[in-house]
Amino acid sequence: MKITPIIGLEVHVELKTKSKMFCSCSAEHFHVDPNTHTCPTCLGLPGALPVPNKTACEWCIKLGLALGCTPNESSFFERKNYFYPDLAKGYQLTQYEKPFVINGKIKIGDQEVRINRAHMEEDTGKSVHIKDNGQELTLIDYNRCGVPLVEIVSEPDITSAQMAKDYLLKMQQIIRYLGISDADIEKGSMRCEPTVNLKIEDNDQVFYTPLVEIKNVASLTGVQTAIDFEIHRQTEAFKQTGEVKSKTNKNTFGWDADKNQTFLQREKEGSSDYRYFPEPDIPHIEFTKEEIEEIRKTIPELPDGKITRYKKDFSLNDYDANLLTSDIDFSKAYELALGQNPDSTFAKFTANLFIGAIKTHLNESQENLNIDKINSIFFKNLFDAVSKSEISSTVAKQVTIESYQTGKDPVEIAKSKGLIQVSDSAEIEKLAIGVISQNSKAVEDYKKNPASIGFLIGKLMQASKGSANPQLAKEILEKLLK
Amino acid sequence: MSSSKISMLDLEHIAKLARINLFESEKITFLPQLESVLEYLDVLNQANVENIEPTFRVNDQKNVLRSDEIVDSFDQKTALSTAPKTQDGYFVVPGTIKK
Numbered sequence: 001m002k003i004t005p006i007i008g009l010e011v012h013v014e015l016k017t018k019s020k021m022f023c024s025c026s027a028e029h030f031h032v033d034p035n036t037h038t039c040p041t042c043l044g045l046p047g048a049l050p051v052p053n054k055t056a057c058e059w060c061i062k063l064g065l066a067l068g069c070t071p072n073e074s075s076f077f078e079r080k081n082y083f084y085p086d087l088a089k090g091y092q093l094t095q096y097e098k099p100f101v102i103n104g105k106i107k108i109g110d111q112e113v114r115i116n117r118a119h120m121e122e123d124t125g126k127s128v129h130i131k132d133n134g135q136e137l138t139l140i141d142y143n144r145c146g147v148p149l150v151e152i153v154s155e156p157d158i159t160s161a162q163m164a165k166d167y168l169l170k171m172q173q174i175i176r177y178l179g180i181s182d183a184d185i186e187k188g189s190m191r192c193e194p195t196v197n198l199k200i201e202d203n204d205q206v207f208y209t210p211l212v213e214i215k216n217v218a219s220l221t222g223v224q225t226a227i228d229f230e231i232h233r234q235t236e237a238f239k240q241t242g243e244v245k246s247k248t249n250k251n252t253f254g255w256d257a258d259k260n261q262t263f264l265q266r267e268k269e270g271s272s273d274y275r276y277f278p279e280p281d282i283p284h285i286e287f288t289k290e291e292i293e294e295i296r297k298t299i300p301e302l303p304d305g306k307i308t309r310y311k312k313d314f315s316l317n318d319y320d321a322n323l324l325t326s327d328i329d330f331s332k333a334y335e336l337a338l339g340q341n342p343d344s345t346f347a348k349f350t351a352n353l354f355i356g357a358i359k360t361h362l363n364e365s366q367e368n369l370n371i372d373k374i375n376s377i378f379f380k381n382l383f384d385a386v387s388k389s390e391i392s393s394t395v396a397k398q399v400t401i402e403s404y405q406t407g408k409d410p411v412e413i414a415k416s417k418g419l420i421q422v423s424d425s426a427e428i429e430k431l432a433i434g435v436i437s438q439n440s441k442a443v444e445d446y447k448k449n450p451a452s453i454g455f456l457i458g459k460l461m462q463a464s465k466g467s468a469n470p471q472l473a474k475e476i477l478e479k480l481l482k
Numbered sequence: 483m484s485s486s487k488i489s490m491l492d493l494e495h496i497a498k499l500a501r502i503n504l505f506e507s508e509k510i511t512f513l514p515q516l517e518s519v520l521e522y523l524d525v526l527n528q529a530n531v532e533n534i535e536p537t538f539r540v541n542d543q544k545n546v547l548r549s550d551e552i553v554d555s556f557d558q559k560t561a562l563s564t565a566p567k568t569q570d571g572y573f574v575v576p577g578t579i580k581k
Contacts, residue, residue, distance in 0.1 A: 017550045024553035034571040035561045039553075043561065055550035076538060083501045085575040128572065129579050136577025139569060142561070273499055283543040 002201040005231050006208075007164055007194055008156035011171055012149050013063075013181045014123060014189040015056050020146040021122045022050030022093060022282075027147045029126070030187065034141035042146035044089025049281050052077070052120075056148035057100065057285060059180040060120045062295050063150060064101025066174055066302060067115050072098050074286045077120075077279040085140055086124040094121035094151075096276045100285075106154075106174075107304060108166045114155040123147040150181075156195070161227035165220055168192055173303055177328045185219055192223055196230045197245060200238060209234045210243060211250040214262055226255040230262055306331055314338075314347035323355050329369050330359070339376040349383050352393075357400040373404050382410045388423070389469050395419045421469040425476060428460070428468055432476045435459045446481060453477060488517060 020027050023041035040048035061071055075098045079091040099119030106113050125145035127138050152171065158164050172190060175183040183190040194214050200207040212230055217223050230253070237243065253262040287295070301309075303325045310321040325331045334354050338347055362369055382400065385391040391399070391414050399410035399419070406413075414420050422428060435456055436443055442459075445452045453474065460473045493513050497504050504512065555561075558571050567574040 019550050019552045024548065024551060025555045026552045033558060035573070036558050036571075037555045038561045039555050043556075051546060051548045053550050054547040057547065074544075082499070085573075085578060127578060129577060136579070137569075138575050138578045139572035140575060141572055273495075278538045280539075283539065283541075283546045285547070286544055 003231075003235060004199040004201075005159055005161075005196060005227070006156045006199055007158035007160075007196050007227060009154045009158065009164060009167060010193045010195070011152045011154075011168070012123075012191040012193075013152070013175055013183055015059050015148040015150060015181050016189075017053055017056050017059070017148055019053060021053050021056055021120070021148040022146055023048075025146065029141075029143040029147060032143050034139075034143060037143040038145070042088075043142055044087075050077075050093060050279070052282060052285065053148060057120060057287075058295055059148075059178070060100045060118060060150045061287065061292065062178055062299060063152070063175065063180060064104060064118045065292070065296050066178055066299050067101075067104035067106055067118065067152070069101035069104030069115060069118060071101050071287060071292055074098060074284050075100050076284045077282045078276045079279050080274045080276055082274060084124075085138060086127050087145065088125070088142065092121060092124070093279055093282075095119035097278075106167065106170055108163055108170060111157075111163070113157045113163075113167055116153045116155050118150055118152045121149050121151060123149045161224040161231070164194060164227055165224050168220060168223060170303075173326070177300055177302055179328075188218070192217055194223060194227050194230075196227055196234070198231065198234050198238070200235075207238065207242075208245040209238050210245045212262070213250065213252050215252055215254050215265060216257075217255045218257065222255060222257055225260055226262060229260065233262065300328065310347075313344070314342070314351070315344040316348065316351055320348075320351050320355060323359070324351060327369075329371060330354070333358075333369055333371045333374045336371065336374050337376055337379045339380065346380070346383050349386065350379050353379070353382075353397060353400045357397040358404060361401045361404065373407060375403075375407075378403055378409055378411075385411045385414070385420075389471075390414075390420050390423065392421060395421075418465060418467060420467060422464055422467045423469045423472055425472065428464070428473055428476050429480070431460050431463045431468065432473070432480055435463060436477070436480060443481065488513070488520065 015027075017027055019025060020037075020042060023039050025037045025039050025042055027037075029037065041050055064071060075095060077093050078096045080094050080096070081091040083090055096119075099117045101119075102117045104115035104118070106115060123144050123146065125140050125142040127140055130137050130139060154167070158167060168185075168190075172183045172185075175181050175190070181189055185192070194217070195211055196214065197211045198209045200209065212234070214226050214230060217226050243249070252265045254265040255262055306325040307318075307321045310316045310324060311318065316324070324334050334350065337350050337354070342350070358369075361367075382391065382396055382403075386393060386396050391411065395414055396410070399413045399417075402408070402413050403410035439456060439459060442452070442455050446456065456477050457470060457473050460477065461468055461470060464473075490509065490513060493509060493516060494504075496516075497509075562568045562571070562573065565573045
């Protein structure tokens with residue numbers, strides 16, 4: 001029996017526009033007093049008229065273009081009708097027949113996941129469930145209701161939980177590069193609903209298990225664990241019941257992160273139950289070819305392009321290129337430090353400092369990168385000092401962090417701390433003569449066994465308070481002891 | 483829908499989507515009423531719409547958009563003023579999670 005998981009992902013991303021999607025209320029809703037950002041439109045009061053946020057529409061198209069999608073010539077909003085208290089007007093404004101963009105793709109390693117569509121819609125309010133004198137109550141905050149939300153629907157091209165996770169990370173990275181959302185899964189500004197079923201091949205027969213959509217997954221690990229759980233559950237269910245996919249047996253399962261298992265949540269309303277119809281209060285939206293090209297121009301160089309360029313122009317390896325481009329601000333800071341037309345030695349040197357010093361420092365201190373603290377001249381000075389053996393690479397890392405913190409020239413820091421390597425032969429020779437005269441036993445040992453020179457080098461380094469260039473020290477000692 | 487006949491199951495399904503609880507006696511009253519409404523609308527099905535693009539709008543308006551700017555919202559008191567029940571700045575509704 002051969003089992004192939006078939007996984008599609010619906011990703012919802014909250015855009016970080018200033019105002020909501022269809023009204024001018026602030027879109028801020030995290031740690032805000034409940035129901036302080038509402039108006040007749042987002043409360044669904046009679047007679048209120050929705051007017052789409054132009055920036056949100058443009059960002060949806062921008063994301064689509066970054067994912068290789070084609071914009072629809074004409075788009076419109078539709079009402080998705082269902083009654084639930086987190087959406088006061090009884091329908092969600094969304095796009096169904098004509099989303100802003102369709103047919104894109106995203107590269108995950110060597111594989112490709114097709115994107116069916118990215119459409120614009122509105123978020124719902126937040127519910128808090130409480131118990132009051134034994135009665136179950138739900139408290140509703142409409143601050144989030146009407147916040148712009150983009151839904152990105154993939155084709156079911158994902159074949160494992162790991163690949164689903166990689167897809168989400170890649171999507172998150174692209175969205176952050178575009179600067180249209182924080183795409184923070186833990187904070188809920190990026191949400192994901194996997195749809196999972198299995199293709200089972202058994203003795204020349206092929207079966208497909210019923211589709212299951214998983215809700216309430218609130219972390220990256222959760223997505224992975226939930227998909228793996230569901231693959232296992234469906235395999236076992238098929239062995240027991242042999243039930244296969246039909247038009248009517250798609251189910252919605254919730255994810256219980258405490259028990260690490262999925263549970264049947266509700267029989268999902270079929271799309272015909274939502275009775276989609278065009279929103280009569282919002283005219284069609286058409287972006288001209290010129291406007292689309294203007295939006296395209298606002299897309300920065302994306303991670304895949306950057307990685308290729310770093311490898312080609314700076315001769316960086318895959319690992320370094322990936323680390324440097326993981327975050328757009330980090331890669332911007334790196335490029336700023338490189339200045340104009342860096343050669344590959346300098347680029348590699350600076351890459352090591354960014355990965356070995358700055359990233360480590362940021363991780364340890366939990367600080368965010370401050371690009372204003374990056375000074376190209378400082379990196380150049382440091383590079384020159386290390387090239388001339390004035391500063392060791394260990395010291396370079398140390399002073400890079402200090403320079404980042406204080407805004408001082410790293411070479412000056414090294415000087416003021418006495419960390420400059422002495423590469424002055426005369427001075428080292430003076431120290432070497434002293435070391436030889438005071439360590440006659442070690443000198444004898446050396447004459448019998450040249451490998452024991454380490455002891456004398458150690459003494460010399462000690463005498464120089466660590467500032468002597470060790471390679472030069474070794475050479476001078478050897479010369480004197482010949 | 484070429485035939486307007488709907489079944490009791492359809493009626494119950496529609497009621498469920500609309501979150502309306504109906505008594506058996508009401509279902510018996512409403513079923514023929516709903517059928518007659520649909521029958522009346524059936525006249526639309528007689529029109530030949532082959533090769534005709536659907537009309538979504540009756541005027542040529544397009545691109546009515548607003549710029550991304552914040553305008554003052556209701557204060558909390560106003561927002562909650564028409565709610566039958568509130569608590570700590572929230573609207574209160576019957577519990578939506580069945581345990």
